[in-house]
Structures are given as C-alpha cells and as structure tokens.
Amino acid sequence: DTAVSQTPKYLVTQMGNDKSIKCEQNLGHDTMYWYKQDSKKFLKIMFSYNNKELIINETVPNRFSPKSPDKAHLNLHINSLELGDSAVYFCASSGRWTAGANVLTFGAGSRLTVL
Amino acid sequence: TQLLEQSPQFLSIQEGENLTVYCNSSSVFSSLQWYRQEPGEGPVLLVTVVTGGEVKKLKRLTFQFGDARKDSSLHITAAQPGDTGLYLCAGDRGGGSQGNLIFGKGTKLSVKP
Structure with missing residues (x-):
C-alpha cells in the first residue's frame, strides 16, 4: 500500500481553468503538507495542516485553496491557473517526532502543466 | 529568512x-x-x-552535523551508478511537528559507469 498517494500524477490544462489535486495518507499521521517544486528542483512549502487545522500558509496566491476533510486527506484546489503555476506539487505527511526531528513522508508528486 | 545553501548544485x-x-x-x-x-x-x-557534531553512517554514505548545528555534509565513498539522484538537505526550524522544514536547492548527482 502506498503511504502517501496523490492524484493525478500528471495534469495538463489551459490558462484560466480550475483544477484540483487530491492527497491521502494511510500512516495515521497528524500533519499534512503541500510543497511546490519548481523547474530548478527547489522545494518550497505552501501549506501545512495539523488535524484538519491550517498551521502554515506561506506567501501563496489566494487562488490556491487547501481543504482537509479529515486528517488523512489534504486536497489542493487552484483557481484561474496561470503559466507560472506549472510545477510539480508534492503532498507530504509527518507524525510524532522521530528521534527529535520532524520527518516527512512524501507522495510521488503531481506534475501540473499550464498551457 | 533562513536559507540553506547547498553545494555543489551539479556533480558528475x-x-x-x-x-x-x-x-x-x-x-x-x-x-x-x-x-x-x-x-x-x-x-x-x-x-x-x-x-x-553527530556523525551517522549508512553503508557508503556518511553524514555529519556541524558542532554549531548550522551546517551538514554528506560524503559518499566509492560512488555507484545507483547513487545517481537529487540529494536535498532540509533544516528543521524547530517548534514541534508543524512543518518547519526548509529545503536546500539540491545537488544533482550523476555517477557514470
């Protein structure tokens, strides 16, 4: 069983459209995240949810809206897509500290291409 | 803003x-x-x-955390093609399990047979 699964893996769409990416984890973790990885492979946090509550909301356009129906799911909805939104979006989760550190388990990523 | 500078960016x-x-x-x-x-x-x-100052070994990989906890290194001995990949360091800003990790920009390693 995949620990953190996200769908779809690939998404190609036109500018101005609205799209969603879904994420589910079966690890029993309390915290889930969305990260964005740009073309230069830089991984930057977008949002963090702890037990369905928004914890971190970095400087992200409000066209991006995360939703966590329960602690095992964190979805990302993007309105009015722009060319600059093209990237790979990674979902991740973390549980209790492991050996004094906050360790992340990542999904396989969703590659979004905006034309 | 805390930044993690990772080097080199590419290694072949x-x-x-x-x-x-x-x-x-x-x-x-x-x-x-x-x-x-x-x-x-x-x-x-x-x-x-x-x-x-901590040092951890994982087979041919050796990881070290600086004494002041500001830097780290990853040393690979006798690299193999299977080591090819993007290596990312991530620093925990602390404060509990609430996602305070920041990532370096990565090192893309290519090991040729």
Whole structure:
C-alpha cells in the first residue's frame, strides 16, 4: 500500500481553468503538507495542516485553496491557473517526532502543466 | 529568512570516486535531514542528524552535523551508478511537528559507469 498517494500524477490544462489535486495518507499521521517544486528542483512549502487545522500558509496566491476533510486527506484546489503555476506539487505527511526531528513522508508528486 | 545553501548544485563523477555535498546556513537548526529524490518520485528520507557534531553512517554514505548545528555534509565513498539522484538537505526550524522544514536547492548527482 502506498503511504502517501496523490492524484493525478500528471495534469495538463489551459490558462484560466480550475483544477484540483487530491492527497491521502494511510500512516495515521497528524500533519499534512503541500510543497511546490519548481523547474530548478527547489522545494518550497505552501501549506501545512495539523488535524484538519491550517498551521502554515506561506506567501501563496489566494487562488490556491487547501481543504482537509479529515486528517488523512489534504486536497489542493487552484483557481484561474496561470503559466507560472506549472510545477510539480508534492503532498507530504509527518507524525510524532522521530528521534527529535520532524520527518516527512512524501507522495510521488503531481506534475501540473499550464498551457 | 533562513536559507540553506547547498553545494555543489551539479556533480558528475565516475563510478568508484568519492564525493562530498555541503549544506550551510547562518542559522541554527534543531535537526537536519537528508533526502534523496529520483526522477518522477518524491524525496525519500536518508538520515536525520540532531546533535551538534553527530556523525551517522549508512553503508557508503556518511553524514555529519556541524558542532554549531548550522551546517551538514554528506560524503559518499566509492560512488555507484545507483547513487545517481537529487540529494536535498532540509533544516528543521524547530517548534514541534508543524512543518518547519526548509529545503536546500539540491545537488544533482550523476555517477557514470
């Protein structure tokens, strides 16, 4: 069983459209995240949810809206897509500290291409 | 803003060579993690170092956390083609399990047979 699964893996769409990416984890973790990885492979946090509550909301356009129906799911909805939104979006989760550190388990990523 | 500077950005070596990747910051981290990412996949944790001066070994990989907990290095001995991938360091800003990890920009390693 995949620990953190996200769908779809690939998404190609036109500018101005609205799209969603879904994420589910079966690890029993309390915290889930969305990260964005740009073309230069830089991984930057977008949002963090702890037990369905928004914890971190970095400087992200409000066209991006995360939703966590329960602690095992964190979805990302993007309105009015722009060319600059093209990237790979990674979902991740973390549980209790492991050996004094906050360790992340990542999904396989969703590659979004905006034309 | 806390930044993690990772170097080199790209590294292409022959099988059997040794290499070191560096991760530096002016800020102190409560822990530092190293991840490896293969094409089409998410990053996978290799190791976590928590104590200043700590050294951890994972087969041919040696990880060190600086005494001041501001920097870390990853040394690979006798690299193999299977080591090819993107290596990412990540610093934990502390404060509990609430996602305070910041990532370096990665080192893309290519090991040629």
